[in-house]
Amino acid sequence: MGRVVAVTNLKGGIGKTTTVVNLSAGLALKGARVLLVDVDAQGNLAMALGIRPRRTLYEVLVDGAQPADCLTNARPNLDLLAADESLLMAQPALAQRPNWPRVLEQTLKPLHANYDFTIIDCGGSLTVLNINALNAATDVLVPTTVEPFSLKGLTLLLNQLMRIKGSNNSLCAIVPTLYDPRTRQSVALLDDLRSQYGALVTEPIRVNVRLSEASALGRSIYEFDPRSRGAADYARLVEHLSSRWGFQARLRPTPAAPPASMSDPSPNGPPVTPPPPAARPEPSVPPVVTGAGSMLSLSCPNCGGPLQRATVAGYRVAYCDHCRYRRQELVSGPRR
Structure with missing residues (x-):
């Protein structure tokens, strides 16, 4: 079973979807098989990836469709189980079920063997589906802006996480976002965050307009501007979490070199050099090419x-x- 990572915060506008897109895209580029699950009825994840899925999570949860039949391939190694506004109607139906806190966990279980990481993009409030996402998660990742109100919301989230899961042991990282090192407040609040949560706090994601521009065009930051500060910061986050989770980059194995020569079928014939192997089409490198x-x-x-x-x-x-x-x-x- 791969890791199931819920990316959540009880405050909106703090870079959750941006973090989900660029973390998952970075892991996919390292060779990880990644499934994205959107449990937010706004459906921003599909928009940020520039795709229009035909089927959504609603059909799985309410209509009983098979999860594998509702996936949309977004990038190489990266699949999406998308959401849209229909998900608003799914939550009252789920709340009537006796096992409602575990519906998403049971829904995703048949897919776990196919992926190294399942990353769930949660909404900005404690809805039925967000509670399901936390119950399904083996790891909880919390992006937070370095602002007073966001840090207060972080404390509230951790209290809720303790109530739902019984402990905060699943909290794997706190990711400071929209960090501006030019302001004293940002620097001071980041220091406070680190003094309170220690090694759980990752290196910050700095303010970078290229991140919002990339999302508006439906591209990851690596595709849009791989030399930007945003790409550097998210690549660093990918490396940090890959190391923490014990994931090593998967490179395609180097094929064995053909023998230099082989004997001719005729016993008296001279050795001949075999023709070079036919060129096999290389899957295109993702469009993160400079x-x-x-x-x-x-x-x-x-x-x-x-x-x-x-x-x-x-x-x-x-x-x-x-x-x-x-x-x-x-x-x-x-x-x-």
Whole structure:
């Protein structure tokens, strides 16, 4: 079973959906299989990913549709179980069921084996579905702006988490968002947050207009502007949580090199060199490419063909279109 991560806060406008999109996109780019579940009737998750799903969570919860039949593929390694305003009508129906706090958990259980991470985007209040999301979660991730009212709401959320789950052990991280290091208040409140919650507080996500621009266009920040501060901050968050959760990036295994020669079927025939293997189409690198995949002077160590270069979610990736060789390393350099 993969991890089930509820991304929640009882206050709206603090970057929950932005965090869900860019965290999940970063994990998917590292090779993780990620399922996104939207339990907010506003349906912002599909909009932020730039997709229009045909089927939604309502059909699963109320109409009894199979969850796997209602998924929408959003990106490579990234699927979405979307929501829309119809979800408002699902909550009264769920509240009548005897097992109502666990309906979502039971609904998602058949999908767990197919994904490394199931990330649930919760709404900004303690609704029936948000309670379901917390009960289903193995980990709770809390984005919060570095503002007085948001920090007060964080205390309320942790009290509710204690009431619903019996402890706060599932709280895996508090992510400060919309952080402006130029203001004294932001710096002071971040220090207070760290003194109160210690290692649970991650490095902050700084204010960056490119994040809101990316969401408006239905793209992750890695696709929209992978050299921005927002991309750097979310790539750092992906690395931090990947390490915390013990997930290692999955690179496609390097194919074995073909033998240099093989014997001719005729016993007296000279050895012949086999023809090179037919080129197999490489799945396109996600559209997080800078430099238009410009050619490098380096050659592929497997087949000798030219390597191409791309920048993907904070990594510099060298890859070969012929034999599927791939190598990656962290990018360092100036950020906007």
